[in-house]
Amino acid sequence: MHILPDHTAKTELQLLVRGLVYAPGDASYESEAAAFNLATRHTPDLVLTAFDADDVVAAVRWASARNMSIPIQSTGRGAANAVSDGLLISTRYMLELSIDPDERTARVGAGVRWRDVLRAAAPNGLTGCTAPPPTSAWSATPSAAGCPSWAASTALHRTMSSPLTW
Incomplete structure (x- = not known):
């Protein structure tokens, strides 16, 4: 309607x-x-x-x-x-992406694709622990909380791009 x-x-x-x-x-x-x-x-x-x-x-x-x-x-x-x-x-045009290698966090817009997060994290020796399709949006990707112990030192921890205030 x-x-x-x-x-x-x-x-x-x-x-x-x-x-x-x-x-x-x-x-x-x-x-x-x-x-x-x-x-x-x-x-x-x-x-x-x-x-x-x-x-x-x-x-x-x-x-x-x-x-x-x-x-x-x-x-x-x-x-x-x-x-x-x-x-x-x-949200496909919400493309903010920054990596904080010291905190092992990614600040990611809702339209950023997983492959772009991996590309931005790699020069810092970081990666994600899950393997969704590379064209999936970051907002649909599980966090790194379930990483195996061998990967914990290189795991990214997800943070929201911008907190929404209503």
Whole structure:
């Protein structure tokens, strides 16, 4: 059920965020809403390509005030159920990535892919203990808590990119 018949809401949301907002009929709407699983076709009322945590916070507040559903998608893996309304927030452009070799931590945006974390950690002699597909988003990757003892000295410990404040 689509509850946004015109572009007024799109414009309103666009003024609150740095990321781009798409509505059905916009040139990039379908590609930004697309899931990795091509059998799942999302058709939300709006799509936001969030650039940072501030975009996510502003969008969640905006959509919540309108009683809209707010599904979140990074790479689109694991999308079994199609989104048919609400505001789909895509985090694929949230690409902050920094490694602190002394603390063995990674500060990672929600759209960063596992392969990029491994590449950034390697020059510091660090790695992750799990082996998800390299195109998986970091936010979907288990933490290093279950590392075998032989790998503990090189394991990364995950921290969230930016704490969300509501």
